[in-house]
Amino acid sequence: MTTVETKGRFVSLSRQTRETSINLQLNLDGTGQFQIQSGIGFLNHMLAQVAFHGLFDLQLEAQGDLEVDFHHTVEDCGLVIGEAFDRALGDRKGLVRMAVQYAPMDDSLARVIVDFSGRPYSVIRARWAADQIGGVPTSLWEHFLESFALRSRCNLHVKVLYGKDGHHQLEAVFKALGRALCAASRLDPRRMGEIPSTKGALNV
Template sequence: MKQRKAKITRKTKETNIVVEINLDNILLPSVSTTIGFLDHMLELFAVHSGIGFKIKASGDTHIDDHHLVEDAGITIGQALKEAVGDKKGIVRYGHFLLPMDETLSYVALDLAGRFYLSYEADIKFQKNGFNYDLIQEFFYALASNAGITLHIKMIKGRNNHHIAESIFKAFGRALRQAVSYSKSKKTVPSTKGIL
């Protein structure tokens, strides 16, 4: 069976990003975005999704992190879409409820090719360090470019880092379910016959 993989390059005046994804080959993640917190979250996503994942990214972070975080989401989404391909034999749906100390987050997704994002996470504004509002921007960019229906809900939590970590881990676990093969590897999981 052909390996499901993709390599996408995005180069703009603001960012330069290369993403490689292999859904069938678990490798140690290679993550370098020049934003330490984003690196940490993407490593968590990669490990918990069980997919081969590499990203090398740089950008105009001297202005702020927005362009790089959003463009990383765009590029990862495009790579996921290409790697999943025609979706024959995949489970299609995934969901995961993930505890992280005092935090509990839930992620559910559908790889149907239709974009939708519901994002409910009460992350407090922070003056210094990573702008946690960018997490929603990241997932919006990823889901819209991958064609994913994505629901993210923080059920409870207090610590921004724990909330973010539980969301990225839960997303990885839900994606792992959705891209895994069902017992019927020959059919598309839809009555339409196509996704």
């Protein structure tokens, strides 16, 4: 069950299943403030990067069946955050829509491209330096990104160009993600009231 309250570009969203319980508040026009408790330390750390570097205000509290594994909590956080973005963007009129951002982290460099096109698609290209990052299988971090793209209805292309340390690689990705989401979700005063598409519609 999901309950949603939307006011402008602010969204309050709660999602309850037998596997997870997630409460979230997202303000696209924030200052990078965050309070995140997912039960998974490294997920908290990565979401903090998105909020801080994206200048989003994000509050998230998640309780999941961590006694099983991390899968449901990581996946559902991606779904809920993605849905919050989709709802906060509304009809997407005036949106910049597309953005490309790079972020370094010591030995690592990542590139993230976002297009709030209304068509969900994700491409993740990385040679991870570790099988697990933050105690979470690297495949699950990719699944988080895919889940976010699905529910936010965006094209998401992620490339880890290089890196020797898995922590650094993933942190570069999430920092670049925050910056790309910030740029793509901005409103362009030259396009206010207009759908940013030559066909006049953004939908799946």
